[in-house]
Amino acid sequence: MISMTDSIIQLKEISFFYNGFQAIRGVSLEIGAGVYGLLGPNGAGKTTLMKIILGHLAPAAGGGRVLGTPMDAGLIEVRRRIGYMPESHCLIPGMDAVTLTAYMGELSGMPRQEAIKRAHEVLYYVGLEESRYRKADTYSSGMKQRLKLALALVHDPELMILDEPTSGMDPGGREEMLELIRDIAAKGRMNMIISSHILADIEKTCQQVLIMNSGSIVSEQHTRDFNSQDTSIFEVGIKGDPREFLRRLPKIQAETDRRGLLRLHLPADYPPMNLFRDALEAGVQIRHFRPSRLTLEDAFVTAIGESHAR
Amino acid sequence: MEPVLEAQDLSKWYGNILGVSDISLNLTPGIHGLLGPNGAGKTTFLRLASGQLKPNRGRIRIFGEAVFSNPGLFNRVGFCPENDAYYRGVNGGDYLSFMARLHGASPTEARERARKALQRVGLEDVAAKAISAYSLGMRQRLKVTAAMLHDPQLLILDEPLKGVDPLWRVRIIELIREFESQGRTVIVSSHILPEIESMTNNIVLIHQGEILAEGDIQEIRGLLDSHPHMVSIRTPHIRRIASRFVQDNHVLTVNFSDSARKVVFKTDNRDHFFDRLNRIVVEEALEIEEITSPDDNLQAVFNYLVGRK
Amino acid sequence: MPVKERGYHGWQGSLAPRRLRWLPITLQGIRQVMQKKRAKLLFFFSAFPFLFFLVAVYVASKPELRFLEQITSLIGDDARLFNLFFTRSGLMFVLFLLSLYAGSDLISGDLKYNSIQLYLSRPLRRGDYLAGKLAVVMFYLLMFSLVPALLLVAAKALFVGGWSLSPGILLAIVAYPILVSLAMAALVLLFSSFSANTRLAIVGYVGFYFFTNMLAGIFSQVVFKNDAFGLLSPERTMRQMAALLFGTKPALAVPPWAAPLVVLGVTLAALGWILFRIRRVEV
Numbered sequence: 001m002i003s004m005t006d007s008i009i010q011l012k013e014i015s016f017f018y019n020g021f022q023a024i025r026g027v028s029l030e031i032g033a034g035v036y037g038l039l040g041p042n043g044a045g046k047t048t049l050m051k052i053i054l055g056h057l058a059p060a061a062g063g064g065r066v067l068g069t070p071m072d073a074g075l076i077e078v079r080r081r082i083g084y085m086p087e088s089h090c091l092i093p094g095m096d097a098v099t100l101t102a103y104m105g106e107l108s109g110m111p112r113q114e115a116i117k118r119a120h121e122v123l124y125y126v127g128l129e130e131s132r133y134r135k136a137d138t139y140s141s142g143m144k145q146r147l148k149l150a151l152a153l154v155h156d157p158e159l160m161i162l163d164e165p166t167s168g169m170d171p172g173g174r175e176e177m178l179e180l181i182r183d184i185a186a187k188g189r190m191n192m193i194i195s196s197h198i199l200a201d202i203e204k205t206c207q208q209v210l211i212m213n214s215g216s217i218v219s220e221q222h223t224r225d226f227n228s229q230d231t232s233i234f235e236v237g238i239k240g241d242p243r244e245f246l247r248r249l250p251k252i253q254a255e256t257d258r259r260g261l262l263r264l265h266l267p268a269d270y271p272p273m274n275l276f277r278d279a280l281e282a283g284v285q286i287r288h289f290r291p292s293r294l295t296l297e298d299a300f301v302t303a304i305g306e307s308h309a310r
Numbered sequence: 311m312e313p314v315l316e317a318q319d320l321s322k323w324y325g326n327i328l329g330v331s332d333i334s335l336n337l338t339p340g341i342h343g344l345l346g347p348n349g350a351g352k353t354t355f356l357r358l359a360s361g362q363l364k365p366n367r368g369r370i371r372i373f374g375e376a377v378f379s380n381p382g383l384f385n386r387v388g389f390c391p392e393n394d395a396y397y398r399g400v401n402g403g404d405y406l407s408f409m410a411r412l413h414g415a416s417p418t419e420a421r422e423r424a425r426k427a428l429q430r431v432g433l434e435d436v437a438a439k440a441i442s443a444y445s446l447g448m449r450q451r452l453k454v455t456a457a458m459l460h461d462p463q464l465l466i467l468d469e470p471l472k473g474v475d476p477l478w479r480v481r482i483i484e485l486i487r488e489f490e491s492q493g494r495t496v497i498v499s500s501h502i503l504p505e506i507e508s509m510t511n512n513i514v515l516i517h518q519g520e521i522l523a524e525g526d527i528q529e530i531r532g533l534l535d536s537h538p539h540m541v542s543i544r545t546p547h548i549r550r551i552a553s554r555f556v557q558d559n560h561v562l563t564v565n566f567s568d569s570a571r572k573v574v575f576k577t578d579n580r581d582h583f584f585d586r587l588n589r590i591v592v593e594e595a596l597e598i599e600e601i602t603s604p605d606d607n608l609q610a611v612f613n614y615l616v617g618r619k
Numbered sequence: 620m621p622v623k624e625r626g627y628h629g630w631q632g633s634l635a636p637r638r639l640r641w642l643p644i645t646l647q648g649i650r651q652v653m654q655k656k657r658a659k660l661l662f663f664f665s666a667f668p669f670l671f672f673l674v675a676v677y678v679a680s681k682p683e684l685r686f687l688e689q690i691t692s693l694i695g696d697d698a699r700l701f702n703l704f705f706t707r708s709g710l711m712f713v714l715f716l717l718s719l720y721a722g723s724d725l726i727s728g729d730l731k732y733n734s735i736q737l738y739l740s741r742p743l744r745r746g747d748y749l750a751g752k753l754a755v756v757m758f759y760l761l762m763f764s765l766v767p768a769l770l771l772v773a774a775k776a777l778f779v780g781g782w783s784l785s786p787g788i789l790l791a792i793v794a795y796p797i798l799v800s801l802a803m804a805a806l807v808l809l810f811s812s813f814s815a816n817t818r819l820a821i822v823g824y825v826g827f828y829f830f831t832n833m834l835a836g837i838f839s840q841v842v843f844k845n846d847a848f849g850l851l852s853p854e855r856t857m858r859q860m861a862a863l864l865f866g867t868k869p870a871l872a873v874p875p876w877a878a879p880l881v882v883l884g885v886t887l888a889a890l891g892w893i894l895f896r897i898r899r900v901e902v
Binding site: 051054056057076077078079080081082084086088089090091092093094095103104106107108109110111114118121125137151152153155156180183184186189190 | 626627628629630632634635636637640643644647651654728729731732733734736737738739740741742743744901902
């Protein structure tokens with residue numbers, strides 16, 4: 001049962017040390033419903049944070065709640081309601097996909113028959129229906145990724161934690177995996193935390209992004225913010241002679257970006273729709289028109305840069 | 311202009327298993343993205359290009375010279391393989407110095423090159439640490455900079471960003487573009503299409519051992535006749551705009567997304583479509599928030615040509 | 620009737636915490652061992668000590684077969700009978716083989732394929748994982764030690780006609796196989812946890828057995844001339860413990876608490892090490 005009012009994860013001033021090295025520094029956050037991205041350089045503490053949330057590591061200081069359970073009560077039972085998709089290659093030898101998936105379901109508390117039925121269902125869902133009776137160790141790396149997703153789904157958790165979900169997959173597989181993730185999270189059905197090195201993946205799937213660096217959360221972003229724009233700068237793609245076009249525009253700053261699009265800085269007294277009029281008069285077609293957006297990449301680089309300066 | 315890499319009817323098979331079949335290719339200086347599904351022949355092609363395999367048929371030449379059994383060629387070619395293999399017990403700095411010496415540098419020059427190479431990828435602080443202690447991302451950065459160490463004219467990179475964190479992904483892409491801007495050639499193979507797009511517009515798509523497409527992404531898209539172009543318009547007047555196009559024979563489908571305030575058209579004649587669109591917008595003073603072409607990107611080209619499900 | 624559309628569907632059931640969280644691990648492990656190559660052959664030969672003793676009990680209970688007098692004398696003395704069954708019938712070797720067969724890859728396989736990560740993503744403690752694996756090995760060991768022993772008790776009662784077993788002996792008959800199975804299971808899992816390479820685990824376990832046996836013999840007989848070194852050998856220690864439990868004459872001149880202490884100590888140490896090894900994977 002997904003409760004919409006309680007927050008999913010609450011952390012207050014969590015600190016953790018590895019052999020005297022401070023891996024997590026006073027992290028406080030509140031993760032609510034929806035899909036969160038977790039980004040950061042290597043060694044930022046993302047994996048450590050996930051291990052703390054899963055109850056494998058106890059924080060040296062601070063506390064919090066995961067799915068309503070206080071951390072000091074022990075988080076082992078909470079794993080029943082969490083689906084974890086690890087980054088590394090992991091499977092159990094000698095088992096075919098159905099048996100393995102059902103087995104994992106049983107370990108999470110599903111009755112055996114239910115687990116088997118549900119195993120078939122999730123294997124169909126992730127696209128492994130034709131190979132589900134094959135031994136899992138014969139799978140290609142793309143198939144293994146899907147299998148890991150199935151293992152995280154079989155017990156229908158309330159929260160999923162995915163670590164590099166598209167790792168090792170080819171372009172077709174990546175697209176399908178991202179589609180699956182979006183489908184699972186659609187209509188608010190599932191809460192997720194996705195850790196990835198690939199900004200494009202995070203942009204496609206997450207509503208909020210947490211950026212970590214050196215053991216702290218340095219920035220929280222809404223991906224929606226990337227659409228709310230600086231409405232005076234527009235990307236314009238045209239077919240035709242740009243010089244004619246630019247001549248008709250008032251004195252404005254114009255650059256061409258790597259993709260051949262014009263970035264036009266429009267003054268306050270020039271309504272953007274006038275661009276179409278000027279284009280028509282210049283005999284030029286506008287084929288691409290968009291207010292300039294901040295990308296996740298920009299936000300990330302800024303956040304890390306600022307945290308280094310601090 | 312003489313192509314940097316030239317393949318003619320290049321074929322390689324392993325018994326029954328087909329690696330690549332009759333590949334012909336001419337690559338000029340610049341950055342070329344190499345992509346394809348797993349098992350498509352990309353790895354075989356890269357191995358042929360880096361001299362690890364001998365063609366069964368046809369030929370492959372770099373700078374006009376045959377690749378196989380031509381070690382001298384590799385003074386001008388740098389290769390960064392995908393696999394994670396490294397010498398145990400060696401530290402980063404020594405490894406790079408060693409590589410530089412293999413390319414003929416003197417001991418002092420080698421040290422200097424190694425130092426600069428480490429700086430380029432932010433590994434100067436860990437130069438004295440054993441490579442086995444590096445994280446995956448750090449080892450990857452080491453491999454990339456090792457491939458560039460001897461200033462090659464052609465750089466071949468196989469999944470150079472695997473395991474690299476977001477910050478360094480951006481920086482390495484910049485590094486590659488900077489490298490190319492000095493007049494050199496780079497072939498980058500990757501599964502992550504948005505990253506290829508941020509590096510270059512030129513791609514080579516391999517599937518089932520053959521080249522399906524080669525060249526500029528937009529040009530390739532333009533050649534896909536069986537896939538009419540999508541144009542997405544975000545506007546408060548989605549249905550009004552749609553009504554202006556419904557009777558146009560060049561408009562094949564119209565899709566509405568009320569929640570997103572978007573109308574998406576498919577047209578087989580973009581010139582005609584945009585002509586009309588620009589006219590209508592001005593004549594009727596319509597407000598437009600956004601015009602984009604959602605399938606004018608590499609992922610769409612890949613999907614159309616390689617065909618999922 | 621509502622239509623089931625494509626896309627992700629949740630599961631309407633509820634997840635109940637099981638009383639024995641590790642039970643699925645054990646059941647799955649037992650199934651997997653049975654599917655191994657030549658399992659049935661091994662089980663067939665493992666039954667031999669039991670079958671032999673079954674025949675002996677039958678023969679001894681029939682006075683007509685007088686010529687087998689030595690066996691007849693066995694019937695009278697339960698303690699000796701079962702002591703012999705457990706320690707001198709080849710059962711020790713059978714149990715050793717079974718523990719090797721069932722247990723050598725239980726943890727090394729998981730290390731190789733990184734399965735422990737999957738287990739730990741479930742609501743399982745390290746102890747649950749270990750308990751589950753131990754139970755797999757103990758299942759087979761008890762199947763060929765405790766169960767046959769109880770069957771022999773029943774057979775004797777059947778053939779001789781009457782119940783003559785003292786509670787002390789009955790307790791020993793149950794306690795000894797359990798202690799021995801636990802110790803052996805812990806040991807084989809210890810070696811299995813050393814490496815992701817099952818062959819190394821096998822070599823290690825086998826080597827350990829023979830090496831310690833050899834050392835025990837050399838040290839206790841030749842070098843130090845002290846029976847205490849006999850406790851280096853797992854087999855001799857277990858025999859010593861059997862003698863203690865069944866009240867028969869022990870082979871080694873050591874205090875009575877020595878053997879059980881060694882068995883217990885080694886078992887606990889092995890279990891402790893395995894838990895430590897799992898923790899290293901966890902973090």
